[in-house]
Amino acid sequence: MKRNTKYHGEIEISESDIWHFENGIPGFPDEKAFVLLPILDNGVYMVLQSVMTPYVAFVITSPFLFFSDYEFNIDDATLEQLSIEKEEDVLVYAILTVRDPFANTTANLQAPLILNQKNHQAKQLILNDPKYKTRHPLFANKSGKVKG
Amino acid sequence: MLILSRRKGESIQIGDDIEITIAAIQGDQVKIGIDAPKHIEIHRKEVYLEIQRENTAAAQGIQGLLGLLKEHNGK
Numbered sequence: 001m002k003r004n005t006k007y008h009g010e011i012e013i014s015e016s017d018i019w020h021f022e023n024g025i026p027g028f029p030d031e032k033a034f035v036l037l038p039i040l041d042n043g044v045y046m047v048l049q050s051v052m053t054p055y056v057a058f059v060i061t062s063p064f065l066f067f068s069d070y071e072f073n074i075d076d077a078t079l080e081q082l083s084i085e086k087e088e089d090v091l092v093y094a095i096l097t098v099r100d101p102f103a104n105t106t107a108n109l110q111a112p113l114i115l116n117q118k119n120h121q122a123k124q125l126i127l128n129d130p131k132y133k134t135r136h137p138l139f140a141n142k143s144g145k146v147k148g
Numbered sequence: 149m150l151i152l153s154r155r156k157g158e159s160i161q162i163g164d165d166i167e168i169t170i171a172a173i174q175g176d177q178v179k180i181g182i183d184a185p186k187h188i189e190i191h192r193k194e195v196y197l198e199i200q201r202e203n204t205a206a207a208q209g210i211q212g213l214l215g216l217l218k219e220h221n222g223k
Contacts, residue, residue: 007213023189027200028207040217058206059213077186097206098213102220108206111199126191126199134202 005049006057008037018051019115022081025124026111031056034122048093048113063094063109066138070109072127078114082121091115095124097135106135 003013017035024031033051044065050056063070074084084090092114094107109132115122152160159169165185172179182190210216 006209025203026196027203039214040221045217055209056207058203059210077189080186095203095206097202098210098216100211100216102216108199108202110195111202124199124203126189126195134198 003051004054005037005047006055007039007047008049011037013051016120019048019120019122021122021124023123026126028056036060045096046093048095059096059098060093060113061096061107061138063092063107063112066107067109067136070132072112072125072129072132074114074125078123078125082114082116082123083119084114084116085118089116089118091117096138103139105138107138108134109136110134 001013002010004010013035019034019036021032021034023029028050031050031053034048035051037047037049039045039047039059045059045061048058048060074090078084092112094109094112097106097108099105109127110129111124111126111134113122114125154160154170156170156173159167161167166188167183169181169183170178171181184190
């Protein structure tokens with residue numbers, strides 16, 4: 001199927017590309033289908049694009065690239081909900097709030113995206129760890145060493 | 149909104165499978181125990197609102213996203 005996107009123009013999406021967020025995500029309860037699209041070609045940043053709504057798209061990254069001690073447990077309810085069997089099947093992304101200049105961009109570490117590669121079920125998990133907030137400066141620790 | 153009075157240790161049943169128990173009361177703070185099926189997500193309201201707000205901010209249109217990234221990479 002052909003779909004318009006926020007940053008990638010019109011693209012062709014096949015069913016197997018789609019990640020299913022059964023309950024949407026907070027603030028976007030009706031957005032249940034997304035695709036992952038690359039930005040640039042180094043794989044650091046990606047866009048989580050709604051299949052249904054062109055203007056709903058999030059810039060995301062692997063939080064572990066920028067926050068080396070980031071860790072959390074996925075609760076049993078989520079494991080069950082997404083039918084997660086093995087850790088290796090799980091992809092984790094953080095949603096970025098992009099700012100101008102890009103050096104001021106923040107990452108939401110309190111609510112990571114959890115994707116099960118086995119069945120393409122996914123959700124945004126809300127953590128209860130007080131260490132993690134919604135706005136961690138992406139380049140606070142590394143003075144921009146990790147570059148996209 | 150339905151308002152019920154409960155004492156410590158008393159519960160409220162919602163539907164067939166959600167039970168809310170007043171676990172402890174101390175001053176103006178109440179500890180609440182919630183038994184619900186796993187597919188029901190339970191969050192502190194202010195935390196949920198904060199995630200909603202940040203998602204909404206993150207979904208704002210970014211003018212010249214590629215340009216911003218390239219400019220950053222070039223530094």
